[in-house]
Amino acid sequence: MLKPIGPFQAVDTYLHLGPEGSAVPLEVNASFWDDLTSGAFAHLGPGRLVSTYDFNEDWGGWERHPAGEEVVLLLTGALEFVLETEAGPRKVELKQPGQFLLVPRGTWHTANVAQHARVLFITPGEGTEHRPRAT
Numbered sequence: 001m002l003k004p005i006g007p008f009q010a011v012d013t014y015l016h017l018g019p020e021g022s023a024v025p026l027e028v029n030a031s032f033w034d035d036l037t038s039g040a041f042a043h044l045g046p047g048r049l050v051s052t053y054d055f056n057e058d059w060g061g062w063e064r065h066p067a068g069e070e071v072v073l074l075l076t077g078a079l080e081f082v083l084e085t086e087a088g089p090r091k092v093e094l095k096q097p098g099q100f101l102l103v104p105r106g107t108w109h110t111a112n113v114a115q116h117a118r119v120l121f122i123t124p125g126e127g128t129e130h131r132p133r134a135t
Contacts, residue, residue: 010052010120017122018047036125049125055079055117059110061133066106068124073100077117084108094119 008015008025014032016024024044026032028051035041046067052075062084072081074094081101083090092101095114103109105124110133 010050011054014052015050016041016044016047017050018045022047046126047124049123050120051123052118052120055111055113055119058112059133062108062110062131063128064106064108065103065124065128067126067128068105070103070109070124071100071120071122072103073120073122074098075118075120078114079117079119080112080114082110082112 004025006025012028014026014028016022016026018024022044026041026049048068055077072094074097076097078093078095081092081094081103083092083103084107093114094101094117108131
């Protein structure tokens with residue numbers, strides 16, 4: 001049986017990259033996030049999730065990824081990431097398409113949107129934590 005090769009739309013099909021070189025497209029539907037957090041994709045094993053998001057407003061919360069560094073690649077627009085460090089908040093602006101940052105393993109981060117932005121993430125999702133952002 002042939003595996004699907006595409007084309008896919010990055011906003012509605014994410015990609016799971018497995019440790020042995022596998023790449024599995026995952027359709028994003030109404031139950032995707034519930035399925036992901038309930039272990040419905042556990043058969044894929046550890047890996048990284050490649051996803052694309054559009055942002056029109058600042059994030060409402062913080063997140064961190066204890067399983068590894070997150071790659072954040074700006075495709076369009078502009079935004080500022082805020083990373084919580086031992087020395088205090090560190091702000092990193094992404095203003096030009098193609099710029100990216102590496103969010104260190106286990107670092108709490110959030111984002112402020114300067115201009116409608118489309119961003120590609122490569123995330124080690126296992127154990128990801130979230131917390132609300134103070135208003």
